Amino acid sequence: MKGIEKSFDRNQVLHGVDFTLKKGSIHALLGENGTGKTTLMNILGGVLPRDGGRVFIHGEEITITSPHMAAEQGIAFIHQELTLVNDMNIYENLFLGCEIKHGIVVGRKEMAKKAAEILSLMQVNLSPHTMVRDLNASYKQVVEIARALMKNARVIIMDEPTASLTDVEIEHIFTIMRSLKEKGVSFIFISHKLNEVIEICDAYTVMRDGRVVASGSIDNSGQEKISENDLAKHMVGKELSYDDLYVQRELGGVLLETKNLSRENEFHDINLTLHKGEILGVTGLLGDGRSELFATIFGCNPKYGGKILLNGKEVKIHSTRKAHRLGISYVPRNRKENGIVKDLSVSHNMSLPILEKLRNFLFISRKKERQSNEYYVNALNIKVSDINNSILSLSGGNQQKAVLAKALGSLPQIIILDNPTQGVDVGAKLEIYSILMELSKQGVSVVVLSSEAQEILRVCDRIYVMCEGEIRRELSRSEATEEKIMVLATGGTLSDETQTA
Ligand SMILES: Nc1ncnc2c1ncn2[C@@H]1O[C@H](COP(=O)(O)OP(=O)(O)OP(=O)(O)O)[C@@H](O)[C@H]1O
Numbered sequence: 001m002k003g004i005e006k007s008f009d010r011n012q013v014l015h016g017v018d019f020t021l022k023k024g025s026i027h028a029l030l031g032e033n034g035t036g037k038t039t040l041m042n043i044l045g046g047v048l049p050r051d052g053g054r055v056f057i058h059g060e061e062i063t064i065t066s067p068h069m070a071a072e073q074g075i076a077f078i079h080q081e082l083t084l085v086n087d088m089n090i091y092e093n094l095f096l097g098c099e100i101k102h103g104i105v106v107g108r109k110e111m112a113k114k115a116a117e118i119l120s121l122m123q124v125n126l127s128p129h130t131m132v133r134d135l136n137a138s139y140k141q142v143v144e145i146a147r148a149l150m151k152n153a154r155v156i157i158m159d160e161p162t163a164s165l166t167d168v169e170i171e172h173i174f175t176i177m178r179s180l181k182e183k184g185v186s187f188i189f190i191s192h193k194l195n196e197v198i199e200i201c202d203a204y205t206v207m208r209d210g211r212v213v214a215s216g217s218i219d220n221s222g223q224e225k226i227s228e229n230d231l232a233k234h235m236v237g238k239e240l241s242y243d244d245l246y247v248q249r250e251l252g253g254v255l256l257e258t259k260n261l262s263r264e265n266e267f268h269d270i271n272l273t274l275h276k277g278e279i280l281g282v283t284g285l286l287g288d289g290r291s292e293l294f295a296t297i298f299g300c301n302p303k304y305g306g307k308i309l310l311n312g313k314e315v316k317i318h319s320t321r322k323a324h325r326l327g328i329s330y331v332p333r334n335r336k337e338n339g340i341v342k343d344l345s346v347s348h349n350m351s352l353p354i355l356e357k358l359r360n361f362l363f364i365s366r367k368k369e370r371q372s373n374e375y376y377v378n379a380l381n382i383k384v385s386d387i388n389n390s391i392l393s394l395s396g397g398n399q400q401k402a403v404l405a406k407a408l409g410s411l412p413q414i415i416i417l418d419n420p421t422q423g424v425d426v427g428a429k430l431e432i433y434s435i436l437m438e439l440s441k442q443g444v445s446v447v448v449l450s451s452e453a454q455e456i457l458r459v460c461d462r463i464y465v466m467c468e469g470e471i472r473r474e475l476s477r478s479e480a481t482e483e484k485i486m487v488l489a490t491g492g493t494l495s496d497e498t499q500t501a
Contacts, residue, residue, distance in 0.1 A: 177200060
């Protein structure tokens with residue numbers, strides 16, 4: 001891609017971007033939130049028209065004005081939200097819209113055979129007759145890749161492909177990517193997880209404010225391999241350090257407590273405590289029950305067994321409205337489905353939980369609304385050209401910051417954050433952690449749910465590791481390590497437990 005230009009109204013997003021992808025390589029496209037990565041790839045994938053610049057494949061200029069034309073050129077874009085139909089099987093999904101037909105008869109056997117060939121090319125042991133709803137998240141990604149290959153894709157663009165996958169699932173996808181790379185398929189890998197970039201990518205391009213600021217090979221041909229820190233420095237333009245982030249504090253008494261909290265098939269006999277001003281981490285593998293547990297504490301699931309106590313008194317939290325009234329706020333795991341209201345502006349999304357506070361008699365005070373929103377736009381450094389534009393006009397990471405702002409706006413005494421830094425760049429992650437630390441100093445209790453052990457270890461005072469719906473063990477900050485968390489999360493036992501036993 002050469003000299004790519006793109007503006008949205010008067011906001012110029014791409015300023016003459018050059019991007020080169022080699023055959024059979026996995027190339028990381030990196031940069032802070034809102035820097036133009038998805039926009040650049042939307043242009044390559046024919047989703048958006050460009051204002052200027054040219055695109056070449058094997059040195060030959062090509063025209064792409066629609067996803068269909070991109071597919072004809074062998075370019076496939078796998079978006080963050082997968083587009084499979086759960087109620088169809090794998091081969092039906094692969095051939096959706098391009099079914100093999102003989103007259104009016106659909107060639108089911110042929111389609112299943114072709115699908116089986118593609119899956120075996122990817123060395124995946126899956127029957128093409130498996131229903132998509134029965135697949136786990138990584139196999140769904142696999143089917144998306146298979147669909148790209150079916151269309152003879154030579155270039156596969158993956159936008160944050162590992163955001164909702166477990167470590168084991170991520171390794172599974174990486175193995176498939178490596179084997180396809182050997183066969184000459186190239187990948188563009190957009191990600192904020194720099195450890196994964198170092199592990200899987202051969203080359204990188206870093207963008208800042210719509211321009212390329214660095215590019216090169218990850219391995220550096222025999223010289224020292226580029227580090228996560230080097231990449232982060234290119235992205236934010238300065239050294240990032242987590243050293244001064246965590247501050248030891250005097251915590252208050254127990255604010256929230258659960259006694260044998262249970263929900264069928266989700267979690268059971270949960271006895272936990274949360275202190276005033278504490279940052280509590282809850283971790284495990286995807287499907288360990290933590291999201292369901294805290295969604296219940298926030299009133300999303302009215303039927304539960306056991307007790308929830310606030311300040312030592314039992315409270316029945318059968319609705320989210322009740323949770324709000326008790327001073328609990330919540331950032332849900334899946335931003336697109338549960339975090340944002342797609343039809344509303346950035347401003348109205350942020351104001352939703354605080355409409356009562358913004359009221360002047362019968363009306364919403366636009367002045368109060370603007371003041372509150374401006375405060376959080378600045379505090380969280382949300383990149384937005386006009387706060388009255390649709391929330392969808394924000395980049396993924398900035399949408400996530402807006403969801404956080406929404407949760408903070410109600411000035412809660414407890415804030416529950418499920419996967420709070422999904423899609424958020426390294427610099428912004430540090431800003432968000434610092435905000436959590438500040439809140440805790442002011443006495444707010446914070447619960448961070450995350451499967452990223454690093455995230456949990458950076459900010460949390462205390463950690464619960466969950467496995468298969470139960471709390472496997474509580475770890476203090478000083479004893480917790482990534483290894484211990486992984487052992488417990490996968491159902492293992494620590495050496496001190498075996499000794500006691
Ligand atoms: N449809 C649109 N209308 C208006 N502005 C848009 C639109 N799509 C993107 N933008 C703006 O373009 C800029 C770049 O967005 P883009 O999604 O490309 O960023 P990104 O680098 O992919 O960020 P992230 O890492 O957060 O996903 C952002 O400021 C965003 O607000």
